[in-house]
Structures are given as structure tokens and as C-alpha cells.
Amino acid sequence: MEMLRxxxxxxxxxxxxxxxxGVRDANFTVxxxxxxxxxxxxxxxxxxxxxxxxxxxxxxxxxxxxxxxDVAAMSKKALIALRRKDLAMVFQSFALLPHLSVLQxxxxxxxxxxxxxxxxxxxxxEVLDQVGLRAFAQQMPAALSGGMQQRVGLARALAVxxxxxxxxxxxxxxxxxxxxxMQELLLQLQKEQQRTIVFVSHDLDEAFHxxxxxxxxxxxxxxxxxxxxxxLRNPSDAYVRAFFKGVDVKKYLxxxxxARSDETLLIHATADARADMAQAVAQLRERGQNxxxxxxxxxxxxxxxxxxxxxxxxxxxxxxxxxxxxEGVAPVSASLSLNALMGRIVQQPVPLPVLDAQQRYLGAxxxxxxxxxxxxxxxxxxxxx
Ligand SMILES: Nc1ncnc2c1ncn2[C@@H]1O[C@H](COP(=O)(O)OP(=O)(O)OP(=O)(O)O)[C@@H](O)[C@H]1O
Ligand SMILES: [Mg+2]
Numbered sequence: 001m002e003m004l005r006x007x008x009x010x011x012x013x014x015x016x017x018x019x020x021x022g023v024r025d026a027n028f029t030v031x032x033x034x035x036x037x038x039x040x041x042x043x044x045x046x047x048x049x050x051x052x053x054x055x056x057x058x059x060x061x062x063x064x065x066x067x068x069x070d071v072a073a074m075s076k077k078a079l080i081a082l083r084r085k086d087l088a089m090v091f092q093s094f095a096l097l098p099h100l101s102v103l104q105x106x107x108x109x110x111x112x113x114x115x116x117x118x119x120x121x122x123x124x125x126e127v128l129d130q131v132g133l134r135a136f137a138q139q140m141p142a143a144l145s146g147g148m149q150q151r152v153g154l155a156r157a158l159a160v161x162x163x164x165x166x167x168x169x170x171x172x173x174x175x176x177x178x179x180x181x182m183q184e185l186l187l188q189l190q191k192e193q194q195r196t197i198v199f200v201s202h203d204l205d206e207a208f209h210x211x212x213x214x215x216x217x218x219x220x221x222x223x224x225x226x227x228x229x230x231x232l233r234n235p236s237d238a239y240v241r242a243f244f245k246g247v248d249v250k251k252y253l254x255x256x257x258x259a260r261s262d263e264t265l266l267i268h269a270t271a272d273a274r275a276d277m278a279q280a281v282a283q284l285r286e287r288g289q290n291x292x293x294x295x296x297x298x299x300x301x302x303x304x305x306x307x308x309x310x311x312x313x314x315x316x317x318x319x320x321x322x323x324x325x326x327e328g329v330a331p332v333s334a335s336l337s338l339n340a341l342m343g344r345i346v347q348q349p350v351p352l353p354v355l356d357a358q359q360r361y362l363g364a365x366x367x368x369x370x371x372x373x374x375x376x377x378x379x380x381x382x383x384x385x
Contacts, residue, residue, distance in 0.1 A: 001061055010219055022048035022057065024220045030164075033194040035186075037207040039243070040217030046200040049217065050166050053198060054087045055079055066164060084113040088157035092169040094149045096141040102128065102152050103137040109160040120159075127155040130189060147178035151185070158189070168200045183210050204243045208252045216240050228252045250374065255341050256334035258373045259354035259363030265292035266361070269302060273321045277310045284310070291350050294321060299360045304329040304350050331355045334362055338370075345370060 003013050010021040023045045030036040038046045051057040053064055055071060064071040071082065088109065096105050103124050104111075110120035128134050131151040141149055150170065157165055171179045187210060189195075201207045207214050208228040215225045216239075224236040232249050235241040265287060267280045280292050284307045292310075294302040303325030313324045331353040332344060345352050351364035 021220050023052060023217075026062075026217075026220075026222050028215055028222060028225055030196060030198060031212075032196050034212040035190065035197045035199055035210050037211035037214045038198065038200045038217060039202060039204065039207045039211075039214055042202065044217040045220040046202070046217055047168055048220075050168050050198055050200050053164070053166060054083055054089060056089075084109065085160060086163045088160050088162035088165050090150075090153045090157045090165070090167040090170040092172050094141075094146075094153045094173075096149055096152055096156075098141055100141075101137065102133060102139050102141065102144070105141060105152050106137075106155045106159055109156055113160065123159055124155070127158045128152075130158065131155045131185060145178075147174050147181065150174060150182060154182075154186075163196060165195050165197045167197060169202070170199070171206065172201070172203070179206070186210060204247050208247075216243070229254055229257050233257060250338055253338040253373070254334065255332050255336040255338070255354045255365065256356075256362055258338065258341070258365050258369055259334070260365070260369055261361075261363035263366060263369075264351050264353075264364050265289060267292050267294045267305070267321075269294050269296055269321060273319050274314070276321055277314050277318075277324075280305065281307065281310050281314065291326070293353060293361060293364070294325070295361055298358075301331055301353060301355050301359050301361050304353070326350065329353070331361075333357075338373075341365065342370065 003016070004021065004024055008016075010024075013019060013021055026045075026049055028036075038049055040046050048057055052059050053066075053071065055064075059072045062072060066082070066086070069082075071079065074082070097108065100108065103121060106128055107115075107120040107124035110123060111117075115123070125134060125137060128137055131154055133148065133151050133155065136144065136148065141152065144152065150173070153170070157167075171182045174182060183206060186197075190197075199207075199210065211228060213225060213227055214231060215222045216231070216236075217223065218239050224231060224240050226234075229252060231240065232244070232252055235244070265280065265283055267276055270276055276294075284290065284292060289307070291304055291306045293304050296302045303322065305321065305324050306326055309324040309326065313321070318324070326349070329348070329350055330344075332341065332355070334354055334356045336344075336354075341352070345365060345367055351366045353364050354362045356362050
């Protein structure tokens with residue numbers, strides 16, 4: 001620890017002491033209900049870090065706070081109790097007990113925790129059902145394919161209803177098809193029950209697909225933490241960028257990543273609709289633009305109007321802006337994928353408004369903006385190659 005504090009590198013410390021710095025200065029928060037992915041090259045410290053969380057590796061220094069309790073400091077007894085009911089782990093190697101049936105394997109954690117047979121088998125059947133293995137409950141693990149065995153591994157972890165689930169390369173031993181299938185299963189379960197999961201992966205596609213946020217590790221350190229889009233938009237260095245190589249990064253961008261707020265005139269509706277209309281007409285003429293977006297209270301989206309509509313509104317003595325909203329302008333959600341966005345944008349008469357979850361206007365996307373973004377991304381991709 002002193003050598004680390006004195007600024008010595010992992011290599012220097014190894015050379016002088018024969019000791020490996022597994023993880024250093026790792027500082028991060030995992031939010032309740034999210035899938036937090038640890039990603040990095042082999043040997044970067046992912047397994048060490050995830051095992052520090054349940055103390056399969058004893059931390060030399062630091063804290064692991066789970067619901068306010070410091071796992072790193074608790075007694076062995078408290079730790080065992082915590083592992084039984086609150087912390088479950090899914091291993092790359094499945095780690096099933098070969099002499100126990102699928103049902104018994106699934107119920108194993110509950111058995112260790114002292115749950116009576118009837119109750120634990122009922123719960124085990126419930127989770128086997130969730131992972132699609134109800135019919136295999138009485139089989140032995142050896143009779144199952146790798147993908148099915150890992151479903152049992154997942155079911156065993158789910159059975160104890162843990163507040164934190166740790167998954168170390170849980171799908172890496174599976175062939176690509178089975179792997180994608182397991183990712184979908186995990187995401188589907190996540191929709192239903194919102195677990196807190198720390199998931200280790202060395203695969204960017206997997207990390208981006210299932211991760212709400214990702215921490216990228218290098219040489220025992222966390223070099224970047226962010227959502228997939230944040231990391232894509234702003235990779236902290238060449239090490240992080242190198243992960244993007246050969247990956248279709250466009251599919252991970254969302255509408256919020258391309259929305260711009262400087263394109264379209266915004267009208268903040270007041271109680272005086274006629275004044276709003278007159279002011280909008282003047283501003284549109286000044287800018288040489290044909291339409292504007294109307295915002296209500298707290299910046300909430302109201303609708304789109306055209307210069308033509310505003311003029312007709314003024315002429316006809318109308319006192320409602322609302323009557324002149326353009327039809328067919330359907331805002332999209334900030335979390336819409338870029339691929340889905342492309343399908344929507346061609347039909348749009350005006351820039352496509354992008355709204356956040358509170359219906360607030362974030363910005364608009366035009367075909368030009370979208371094309372420009374694609375070109376930027378392609379250039380970034382060729383820089384990586
Ligand atoms: N039991 C151990 N004893 C000594 N050093 C270890 C041990 N386990 C891991 N290490 C070292 O700790 C560092 C981090 O290893 P770790 O297994 O955490 O990496 P990883 O990111 O999980 O790699 P992989 O993708 O290959 O699983 C490496 O330098 C490794 O050599
Ligand atoms: Mg590992």
C-alpha cells in the first residue's frame with residue numbers, strides 16, 4: 001500500500017515484491033436496479049474487483065458499502081449470512097453440483113440458508129420457470145447443454161432473491177447464439193424485477209447491450225465510467241477507443257445523443273396567444289424559417305406550428321395557438337435508438353422533436369444532423385482501425 005501511495009506502478013511493485021496489484025483506486029457506485037458492467041482486457045482486474053464485492057478476494061484496503069453496511073469490515077459470520085441471503089454469484093464455469101438434480105441445484109442456496117424443503121422447492125420451481133427450465137427440474141446437470149446449465153446457474157442465484165447479483169463472464173463460455181439468448185433472458189427478467197447486477201464482460205457488444213452503465217478497467221484501475229452512449233461519445237483514451245473496433249457503434253446511440261437544440265425557434269406559450277403568434281411570426285420572418293415549436297409550462301412539449309398557420313390564425317382572429325398545431329408531428333423519446341430514429345425521420349415534415357421522460361423538449365433531429373452524425377461515427381471507426 002505504501003509503494004502504491006508513493007506512486008509506484010503495478011510492474012514496479014511486482015518486480016520488487018512479487019505481489020500483484022489486482023485492483024487499485026476503484027471508486028464507484030452501483031445504482032439500485034441497474035446492470036453495471038465491468039469491462040476490460042484480460043488481467044485488467046475485473047474478476048478481482050467483482051470478488052472484492054463479496055470478499056471471495058479479501059480487500060487490503062477500502063470499503064464495500066451495501067445498503068450502508070461495510071462488507072469489507074464485517075465479521076465472517078455476518079459475511080456468510082449476507083452471502084446467503086443478499087449476494088448471489090453466477091460463474092463462468094456454471095459451478096453446478098453434478099450429483100444434484102437441476103431442482104436441487106437451484107434450491108441449493110435456500111437449503112444452505114435453512115429454508116425448509118417444501119418452500120425451497122416451490123421457490124426453485126418458480127425461478128426455473130422464469131428461465132424456461134421447468135420441464136428439466138428432475139434432470140441431472142450433465143444431461144443439459146451449456147446454455148441450459150447456465151440457466152440453472154442463473155436460477156440458483158435468482159432463487160435467493162439477492163439484493164445484489166454478481167455475474168463474472170457468466171455467458172462467455174456459451175456459443176454466440178446461446179449467449180445472445182441469455183442476454184435477452186437477463187434483460188427480460190430485468191424488465192420484470194429490476195435487480196441490481198454487477199456483470200463482468202470483456203465483450204463490448206455484450207457490455208453495451210445489457211449494461212445501463214459500464215466501468216472500463218485497465219491495469220487494475222477504472223479508467224472510465226459511463227452509459228454506453230457517454231463512453232461512445234467521449235472515450236477517455238485510446239485504450240477505451242480500441243474496444244470499439246469492429247463494433248457497429250451506431251446501434252448504441254440514442255435520439256438524445258443526436259438531438260440539437262439550436263435549430264428550431266421555440267415559442268414559450270403565455271396566456272396571451274395572439275401576442276405569442278405575432279411574436280413568433282416576426283421571429284420566423286427574421287430567421288427565414290417556416291416553423292416553430294411551442295413549449296408549455298416547465299418546457300413541456302405542446303406542438304409545432306408553421307408560419308403559414310400562424311398567419312392564418314392571426315388573420316382569422318383566433319385566440320388559441322393550439323388550434324394551429326401541425327398534424328403529423330410526433331415527437332420521439334430521448335431513449336429511441338438511432339436505428340429506429342432513421343425509420344421515423346424520413347416521414348417528417350419538420351425537424352423531429354426529441355422529448356425526455358418528463359415530456360420536456362431536448363432538441364430536434366433533422367436528416368442533415370443525422371447524416372452528419374453518421375459520417376462522424378464512420379470517421380471515428382476508421383480512425384480506430
Ligand atoms: N489468485 C491470484 N494470485 C495472484 N495474482 C492474481 C490472482 N488472481 C488474479 N491475479 C492477478 O490479478 C490481476 C487481475 O486479474 P483478474 O483475474 O482480476 O483479471 P480479469 O480482468 O478478470 O481477467 P480475465 O478477463 O482474463 O478474466 C492479474 O494481473 C492477475 O495476474
Ligand atoms: Mg476474469
